[in-house]
Amino acid sequence: MRAPTAAELLNVWENGLRQGPIDRALGLLEAVYPEQSAETLAGLSIGERDARLLQVRQVLFGPRITSTMLCPRCSERLEWESEVAELCVNGGKTSTTELCVEAEAYRLRFRLPNSRDLAALSVGTDRSSDSRTQLLGRCLLEASTSEGEPLRIEQLPETALQAMVREMDCADPQSNLQVSLTCPACGHCWEGLFDIVSFLWAEINHWAERTLRTVHLLARAYGWREADILAMSPTRRQIYLEMASQ
Ligand SMILES: [Zn+2]
Incomplete structure (x- = not known):
């Protein structure tokens, strides 16, 4: 697996806007596993696909996951945190065919x-x-x-x-990932389904909107091309952004 560049990830995101969750997941995997055919990636078991998406998540946004779920009993929104490694339940082994x-x-x-x-x-x-x-x-x-x-x-x-x-x-336990949750408001305990596809897509969507906004501000301030701004590290983009707003 290779980390996508900012420009590649934006392409995946842009294509994904017109797609459903299954194709979004495959589009992302195709970008980070260029050596594997689309056919091979579409043939991965759902658990193996999701295990790979968790690794992609770690490479893109780090190992810590924070998410929210609604308590099924009292509808309280609770926040839970986990490490990507804790959510990998198949132990990295290839599922039996x-x-x-x-x-x-x-x-x-x-x-x-x-x-x-x-x-x-x-x-x-x-x-x-x-x-x-x-x-x-x-x-x-x-x-x-x-x-x-x-x-x-x-x-x-x-x-x-x-x-x-x-x-x-x-x-294929990874295909049906359940997390144990306890509601702080009513004390209800339950197993909630964690869907890495929709979770990661929401993060990429958020990242893409932030990144495009940064490109817009830097292009307007300095006249730089989109490709050049995207080729910079996020740290440099941020520093220029702060300088441009002074
Ligand atoms: Zn509750």
């Missing part, structure tokens, strides 16, 4: 969901089944009865679908 579940009545072989699967769901026109069944159907490689008779996703009992989901969560 193939999983199996065997029970008395069926045998399943499947893979972990990736960005392509999520994208297919978000544009899916098939209203005949719910999105969970569609996702599991895409990931199912083979299903059969214990006698070896093939089964389709629609023929699987609910217990089999639940077993698939459990196995996926277990094999």
Whole structure:
């Protein structure tokens, strides 16, 4: 992974304005993993994608994360902090590509969901089944009865679908990152979902607006080109900005 330049990150941001969260995440990964094809990155399991995004976050904005969540019981907004390292729960290992579940009545072989699967769901026109069944159907490689008779996703009992989901969560824990929270107002304890994609996008959005404002002020004060201002370190930009406002 390589750190993007300010100009590259602004390009990712500008493209991301027209995209949904799945493509924003992939656009960012493509910028920092130029040696890997878009196809490869879209094929990463969701947990692996999110583990990489946490590393990108650390490189861009540092290891400390501060976020807010609403208490589900009293709606109090509470702030929580964490280190990026504490949020990396897969231990840096590559997720298994193939999983199996065997029970008395069926045998399943499947893979972990990736960005392509999520994208297919978000544009899916098939209203005949719910999105969970569609996702599991895409990931199912083979299903059969214990006698070896093939089964389709629609023929699987609910217990089999639940077993698939459990196995996926277990094999790719980063895809469903929960943080333990306690509300200071009412004492309620719960596990909140931390979505690195929307969190990081909000930070990049904030950074981009600040950076463009700085470019605007410096260009107006000194007549410099955007590319030259972006090529400067943030420290120099800040110093010039302070001098220009004196
Ligand atoms: Zn509360």
